[in-house]
Amino acid sequence: MYDKIFPPKQVVLPNGKTVQEKRTRIPLILLVLLVATVLSVNLTDFNLRMLVTRIDQFFVIIGQMIPPKWSYFSPVWSALLATLQMSLLGSMIGAALALPFAVLSSSNIIRNRVVTAIFKTVLSLIRTLPTLVSAIIAKFIFGLGPTAGVAAILLFTLSYVGKLLYEQIENVDMGAFEAMESAGMTRVQAFRYAIFPQVLPGFLSTSLFCFEGNVRYAAILGYVGAGGIGLIINENIGWRDYPRVGMIILALVVTVYLIETVSEHFRKKLI
Amino acid sequence: MIEFKNVDKTYANGTSALKNINLAIEQGEFVAVIGLSGAGKSTLIRCINRMHDITGGQLHVDGVDVAKLRGSQIRRFRRRIGMIFQSFNLVTRTTVIKNVLVSFVPDLPLWRKWFGVFTREQKIKALEALDKVGILDKAFVRVDQLSGGQQQRVALARTLAQNPDIILADEPIASLDPVTSRMVMDDFKRINRDMNISVIMNIHHVEVALEYADRIIGIRKGEVVFDGKSERVTKEILDDIYGGKIEEMNPSPEEFMAHVR
Amino acid sequence: MTTVEKQLLASPRNYGYILMVALIVLFLFGWSLTAVSFQGMNESGLKIAGNILKGIVHPDLDLLLKVSKQSVLYLLAQTVAIAFLGTLVGAVLSVPLAFLAASNIVPKPVSWLTRLLLIVIRTIPALVYGLMFIRVAGQGPFAGVLTIGLTSIGMLAKLYVDAIEELDTRVLESMTSIGCTTFEKIRYGIFPQLLSVFLSVTIYRFDMNMREAAILGLVGAGGIGAPLTFAMNGYKWNQVGSILIGLVVLILIIELLSNKLRARLVKG
Structure with a gap:
């Protein structure tokens, strides 16, 4: 398109040879970025002066978080456990459900185009929905409490793991599958013995990775009434009790770091 | 004319790499x-x-x-003086001609240097250099899409664009x-x-x-x-x-x- | 004993290990199950689910298509703007941090400290920053921009660091032989190597930030999130439907564009 509006430049060498040089797109890209920035500044009320004059407040808040209020640890601990439970359960069920979804979305296993297209669309639609939005919807259905959080995490895990898994299945080496089918196995049997072992390590590692992220998501779900650590974060910021917020954040950072380290250990083992 | 007169080279760690080299x-x-x-x-x-x-002796290149x-x-x-390396030493994520144009960078005025804008003559010189090693048609292709031999030719063209006396x-x-x-x-x-x-x-x-x-x-x-x-x-x-x-x-x-x- | 039997016995046995892992996983599953209860769920829950579905099928077209400050289109544009500016702010802040965290540029202790800072920034949930920035900049999209900027740093800087540590320094040797100064070596040897990777990572983050920006409205940081919550709390399911449709379509379009752009950046 661009080449048609601005035709390539002809460069003629002294020895008569010619070369087509495409016009550079950099000015266009810069222009688009500039326009986008100006528009965004207007749409978001971006205010540099306010930022400069008020940003110290941000660090004042951080300053108040240090030192954290250690005695607040026990309520944090129980909320943290609730958050962990939410994300564990959601991740496990979601990952387990992702398996059939992924198989049904893989065009090399399921011959019916309509079925694979439907499942792929469902997966990508769920994935698009921000977790917090699905949590609010779940709250209306399951009532206040961790169940709504579990449902939201479950949906996200299902879509994320499901998508990566079907991409993996579709890229798998089909030779073994065909050999087993020709040896008289059913398609299900052939999948179990030819494809499943190939994708299993990737599946487990994706699920673990997803779980890592889910702990962080679960931490904010409390905000919409799903319990756990998000609830007390919201309360304490509301009361401006920053030493307590500091305690919560410290506990969260340590927990997430530990989980990431353990999960990374297992993921490295899998690959 | 390159002249080595009793040239010695000893590395900082004491290894003696060159001993009493005499060459013309x-x-x-x-x-x-x-x-x-x-x-x-x-x-x-x-x-x-x-x-x-060098750590000893004298080395003259065209009287310098x-x-x-x-x-x-x-x-x-x-x-x-142009130089060619075993590992080609190109910026692989950019186009062939941009790699060749690097040869002209030290001669650019400051604003051109900042924005990477080269003159038409420089571009033609770079293309000529590419023509001399037979890869003119690859001028606007990214280097990581070329084979090893083609990449070494890009390096050679980059050196030629310098218009060197010695390679x-x-x-x-x-x-x-x-x-x-x-x-x-x-x-x-x-x-x-x-x-x-x-x-x-x-x-x-x-x-x-x-x-x-x-x-x-x-x-x-x-x-x-x-x-x-x-x-x-x-x-x-x-x-x-x-x-x-x-x-x-x-x-x-x-x-x-x-x-x- | 035949050789076949010997081989059978010699086959690697890590059943114990697998069994242990399975037991731990099972225990964790059981423990987590205690968190959920379905007592809160009753017939009204199912009815609401039905209503939501009805709302999505019959969206409030007026809200979706009209152009005003309350319309879905305007709010979506604002959401994109928050994500875009936030990504820009985050990218600008991430570049110096990435260089400070790259072990091939700065001394070990400095890079270690910067990495620690990045982990802390990355772990704190976006909503916490959102609530804090509202205290600083007041309610509205500006707080959203600052929040997105700060949350993006964790991932952007981490991926930038990877690119810096993978830099090919051999090209610098050849530039030395051409007679380039240090500035020229950075501008023409290092900058082009980093540019395409940095851009690709930043576009990917922009894609992710769309989702973040959509939920920030919940805390009052602008964008589509706030009206979505209001509509839900007011049980106006056809408004919810129109907002969700707009959001999903927008996110899908941006994801598609982002994938295309990144593929071009990688392949050239």
Whole structure:
């Protein structure tokens, strides 16, 4: 398109040879970025002066978080456990459900185009929905409490793991599958013995990775009434009790770091 | 004209890399430097454009006393000497022509340097350089999409764009397969002959060196043990340069040529 | 014993290990199950689910298509703007941090400290920053921009660091031989290597930030999130439907564009 509006430049060498040089797109890209920035500044009320004059407040808040209020640890601990439970359960069920979804979305296993297209669309639609939005919807259905959080995490895990898994299945080496089918196995049997072992390590590692992220998501779900650590974060910021917020954040950072380290250990083992 | 007079090079850790080197290389010569790995070939070449400092003796390039150059003088001096490396040393994530244009960067006025805007003449010169090594059609392709041999030609074009008097080549074909090696060596030979540019090349493949170079310099443990026309090199001389290890060091010449033909 | 039997016995046995892992996983599953209860769920829950579905099928087209400050289109544009500016702010802040965290540029202790800072920044949930920035900049999209900027740093800087540590320094040697100064080496040897990777990572983050920006409205940081919550709390399911449709379509379009752009950056 661009080449048609601005035709390539002809460069003629002294020895008569010619070369087509495409016009550079950099000015266009810069222009688009500039326009986008100006528009965004207007749409978001971006205010540099306010930022400069008020940003110290941000660090004042951080300053108040240090030192954290250690005695607040026990309520944090129980909320943290609730958050962990939410994300564990959601991740496990979601990952387990992702398996059939992924198989049904893989065009090399399921011959019916309509079925694979439907499942792929469902997966990508769920994935698009921000977790917090699905949590609010779940709250209306399951009532206040961790169940709504579990449902939201479950949906996200299902879509994320499901998508990566079907991409993996579709890229798998089909030779073994065909050999087993020709040896008289059913398609299900052939999948179990030819494809499943190939994708299993990737599946487990994706699920673990997803779980890592889910702990962080679960931490904010409390905000919409799903319990756990998000609830007390919201309360304490509301009361401006920053030493307590500091305690919560410290506990969260340590927990997430530990989980990431353990999960990374297992993921490295899998690959 | 490159002149080594009693040149010594000792590294900071005490290793003596070059000992009492005496050489004179005329403009337009094609010289191959051969010897075992670690014999000092690389050091010898890198002393010529001051990538390494010599620690004793004198080194003159076209009358310039290389050891006495300072700061920007070194950079200006290097403009006239091209250098080719075993690993091509290109920016692979950008186009061929941008890699060649790097040669003109030191001559740009400041604003052009910041924004990377080159003049039309510079672009034409860069394209001409690419034409000389036969990859004009790849000018606007990204380097990571080229084969090894094509990448080494881009490096060669980058050097040609400098319009150098001398090209130093450090193992230019060591990462290439025999057929591609041959094409790159043909480029070197043509550039050497047509443009009267001196070529000084480190090379592992003895047979290729003998075929393409006018003159062979054999180095063993930092000393020149042979210096003469390629035709004069015999089995005994090679045994001397390689300390009797020639069979281990190189693919046998017959085997190498079998790949080529 | 035949050789076949010997081989059978010699086959690697890590059943114990697998069994242990399975037991731990099972235990964790059981423990987590205690968190959920379905007592809160009753018939009204199912009815609401039905209503939501009805709302999505019959969206409030007026809200979706009209152009005003309350319309879905305007709010979506604002959401994109928050994500875009936030990504820009985050990218600008991430570049110096990335260089400070790259072990091949700065001394070990400095890079270690910067990495620690990045981990802390990355772990704190976006909503916490959102609530804090509202205290600083007041309610509205500006707080959203600052929040997105700060949350992006964690991932952007981490991926930038990877690119810096993978830099090919051999090209610098050849530029030395051409006679380039240090500035010229950075501008023409290092900058082009980093540019395409940095851009590709930043575009990917922009894609992710769309989702973040959509939920920030919940805390009052602008964008589509706030009206979505209001509509839900007011049980106006056809408004919810129109907002969700707009959001999903927008996110899908941006994801598609981002994938295309990144593929071009990688392949050239």
